[in-house]
Amino acid sequence: MARTKSILTEARQIERAVTLINLGARLQVLESETDLSYERLLRLYKEVAGKSPSKGQLPFSTDWFMTWQPNIHASLFLNMHEYLNKVAALDEIDTVIKAYQLYLEQMQSQGLEPLLSVTRAWRLVKFVDNGMLTMTACSKCGGHFVTHPHEIARHYVCGLCNPPARAGKGKLAGALQLGSSKFDQAHALQAH
Numbered sequence: 001m002a003r004t005k006s007i008l009t010e011a012r013q014i015e016r017a018v019t020l021i022n023l024g025a026r027l028q029v030l031e032s033e034t035d036l037s038y039e040r041l042l043r044l045y046k047e048v049a050g051k052s053p054s055k056g057q058l059p060f061s062t063d064w065f066m067t068w069q070p071n072i073h074a075s076l077f078l079n080m081h082e083y084l085n086k087v088a089a090l091d092e093i094d095t096v097i098k099a100y101q102l103y104l105e106q107m108q109s110q111g112l113e114p115l116l117s118v119t120r121a122w123r124l125v126k127f128v129d130n131g132m133l134t135m136t137a138c139s140k141c142g143g144h145f146v147t148h149p150h151e152i153a154r155h156y157v158c159g160l161c162n163p164p165a166r167a168g169k170g171k172l173a174g175a176l177q178l179g180s181s182k183f184d185q186a187h188a189l190q191a192h
């Protein structure tokens, strides 16, 4: 079936694709979120990134999001995503982009390495959409964290309130912390 595409729609899709490439997205994300052909995306990717995209499947299961530090990063991103979802009338992929940009800003302002890639952030939203992951409030701090859907909220304690024993002081120093004002902001965002 022939599809009529306006130039403006196409321009918008290219703009989105370029933004995603600049954020480090895998080609599969672009294929999923735009109507641009694989060939055009590949050309665009090479032109913007200056290299060929990495090949192969997206390796992610939900497990990564359940590990200690990644869970905190993923939760921070998802709190912002949920907030934007509520207050801003954006297309789905634009909400992911905007929330991810906010996440990067938070990381930069705290001098932390962003553990969550934009491709993982995008996957995370898909996992939440299809019910494989959700957010549960911590029974101690009340913050909302990424969990499996069957988590019992009454007993759930987050990775900030209960860091693993192996986390030494040095590691904690470089980690997102409960007392960090930025994370509290994210908590506050969620509460609204």
Ligand SMILES: [Zn+2]
Pocket (backbone or CB within 6 Å): 138, 139, 140, 141, 142, 143, 157, 158, 159, 160, 161, 162
């Ligand atoms: Zn907690």
